[in-house]
Amino acid sequence: xxxxxxxxxxxxxxxxxxxxxxxxxxxxxxxxxxRLDKKIMLANPSALHKEAVALKKVLSESRVLVAKxxxxxxxxxxxxxxxxxxxxxxxxxxxxxKISSGVSANQIAVYISPFEHxxxxxxxxxxxxxxxxxxxxxxxxxxLPNSINIPEEIKTVLISVMFVQNEIGTVQNIKEIAxxxxxxxxxxxxxxIVFHTDATQAPLFYDLNVLRxxxxxxxxxxxxxxxxxxxxxxxxxxxxxxxxxxxxxGQEMGLRPGTEPVELIRxxxxxxSYAQKNKEKEFQKIKSLQEYFENKIKEKLKQINITxxxxxxxxITHLVIPNIDSELLVIELDANGIxxxxxxxxxxxxxxxxxxxNLLYPNQNLGAIRVSYGRKTxxxxxxxxxxxxxxxxxxxxxx
Numbered sequence: 001x002x003x004x005x006x007x008x009x010x011x012x013x014x015x016x017x018x019x020x021x022x023x024x025x026x027x028x029x030x031x032x033x034x035r036l037d038k039k040i041m042l043a044n045p046s047a048l049h050k051e052a053v054a055l056k057k058v059l060s061e062s063r064v065l066v067a068k069x070x071x072x073x074x075x076x077x078x079x080x081x082x083x084x085x086x087x088x089x090x091x092x093x094x095x096x097x098k099i100s101s102g103v104s105a106n107q108i109a110v111y112i113s114p115f116e117h118x119x120x121x122x123x124x125x126x127x128x129x130x131x132x133x134x135x136x137x138x139x140x141x142x143x144l145p146n147s148i149n150i151p152e153e154i155k156t157v158l159i160s161v162m163f164v165q166n167e168i169g170t171v172q173n174i175k176e177i178a179x180x181x182x183x184x185x186x187x188x189x190x191x192x193i194v195f196h197t198d199a200t201q202a203p204l205f206y207d208l209n210v211l212r213x214x215x216x217x218x219x220x221x222x223x224x225x226x227x228x229x230x231x232x233x234x235x236x237x238x239x240x241x242x243x244x245x246x247x248x249x250g251q252e253m254g255l256r257p258g259t260e261p262v263e264l265i266r267x268x269x270x271x272x273s274y275a276q277k278n279k280e281k282e283f284q285k286i287k288s289l290q291e292y293f294e295n296k297i298k299e300k301l302k303q304i305n306i307t308x309x310x311x312x313x314x315x316i317t318h319l320v321i322p323n324i325d326s327e328l329l330v331i332e333l334d335a336n337g338i339x340x341x342x343x344x345x346x347x348x349x350x351x352x353x354x355x356x357x358n359l360l361y362p363n364q365n366l367g368a369i370r371v372s373y374g375r376k377t378x379x380x381x382x383x384x385x386x387x388x389x390x391x392x393x394x395x396x397x398x399x
Contacts, residue, residue: 015381017340019224019374020166020201020316026226026375033270036263044259046251059262062269069273070218071209072235078252079265080232083200083221084119089234089255090196090217091123091158093242095131098156098192100243105130107155112136113143113172115165115356117198136161140309141170141360145180150188157184157193164201167356167370168307169316171206172197178214194240200224203275205283205313216240220272222264226375227271231264282375287314289373293382300386303399307360307368317371320357324367324398332395333369336388341370 016024036058043051045059060074067074080086095108109132110124124133132154137147143161150157159181161172174197181195196217199208201224210218218235222228236242248257275282294317297304307318321329326342333340357368371385393399 013337015338015385017338017371017373017377017381017385019377020169020370020372021341022223022229023226023374024376025228029226029271029274030228030267033267036266041263045262046249046259055262058266059260062262062265065269065273066233069208069269069276070235071211073238075253076236076238078234078236078255079260080234080252080256081230081258082232083198083219083223084117084232085256086219086221086232086234087117087119087160087198088123089242089245090219090236091120091160092245093255094158094194094196094217094240095127096243096245097241099128101241103156106132107153108132109134109150109154109157111148111157111159113161114138114359115141115167116160116162117166117200120160120162120198121355138359141165141168141307141356142310143172143177145173145177148177148180148184150184150191150193155191157191158196159194160196160198162201163197163199163206164313164316165356166201166316168318168360169201169312170308171202171311171313174213174215182214201313201316203272203279205279205286205315207279208276210235210237222268222271225268225271225275227267228264230261231268233268233272283314285375286373286377289377289379289382290314290317292379293317293371293373293386296382296386301390301393303393304389315373317373318368319371320361320366320368321393321398322367323365324393324396326357326367326369328396329367329369329392332392333385333388336391338385338388340372342368 040051040054043055045052045056063074063077066077080089098108099105105128111134112120112124114135127133137144148159161177163174164171178195181193185193194216197215198219200219200221202208203220203225216237221232242255244255246257251257251260294306303322305320307320330340330342357366
């Protein structure tokens with residue numbers, strides 16, 4: 001006996017506005033990717049027989065294509081299961097390696113923005129008590145690069161700043177932060193200073209060439225690339241040493257054990273290449289939707305505030321509404337056929353407080369929702385969303 005789904009989402013036409021959480025598979029795009037020979041798909045790329053060797057070649061070709069897309073070397077690309085794992089490998093792997101090489105915990109500092117992805121925030125909150133964790137100074141959701149200052153006693157520094165903030169869409173000036181890091185490296189040649197960015201929300205719209213960004217490590221994942229999920233990636237510049245955070249086989253240069261899902265990796269590789277080649281066109285298309293929606297909000301629902309005064313990614317609009325609970329907003333809109341979030345879907349559950357909301361709007365009774373657009377979003381859907389939002393606010397007398 002098969003279980004019946006508890007909800008038939010196809011019964012009524014629903015509107016999906018949660019692309020910042022996860023993009024659907026773009027079948028038209030994926031169908032144009034090179035086909036993988038079914039005869040070798042059953043193999044394990046670590047084996048020695050003919051099928052395995054052929055599959056290992058596909059894996060190697062995928063690594064080369066990612067490296068070419070990012071302006072990196074193929075031995076700087078490590079495949080993982082998702083972006084959160086890549087974040088953990090970057091930070092925990094770096095710290096473990098330093099401690100194993102003789103650096104004491106109290107000589108290590110980790111600098112992060114106050115609005116990092118939960119994978120990084122949770123990790124640094126659970127580091128060895130001796131490691132210094134510093135939150136960088138921000139202004140209106142943007143890190144101030146000059147707030148990065150290193151005490152004399154600190155010998156090893158890891159700085160991690162998210163490229164595109166996944167709740168409010170603010171775009172950090174990664175190049176300026178990298179410039180500050182380079183200056184610090186010159187001032188303190190005896191210190192080991194490394195700069196990491198989680199760029200998971202960025203590849204559809206922004207240049208990710210690591211030589212132009214001047215980053216030491218960069219995280220990416222498949223969930224925002226309109227391809228099959230289950231793959232992440234870490235770029236690690238040559239000369240930066242990491243220790244594995246999992247143990248098993250020697251896959252991924254000994255840093256990430258486990259049989260590689262080559263077909264998923266192959267699709268991720270081509271989706272990333274496609275995204276970077278088409279980023280200007282994608283940016284303009286999605287930006288037009290963002291501008292249309294936000295202008296309508298300003299015109300029709302003046303009680304709503306849009307977060308972010310500077311550069312924001314075109315696929316995210318963060319709406320702040322007085323005197324209503326964020327979770328209630330999401331539930332009410334869901335009942336009206338609209339799927340969106342109040343914050344990052346990587347939090348444990350929707351009822352947890354949003355750190356960025358508390359940071360930017362302290363001590364205020366506010367609710368917030370994140371509207372995120374994608375390739376299938378239409379202006380008609382956005383008009384219906386505004387009507388539904390107006391209906392919900394009138395229901396709760398929010399004016």
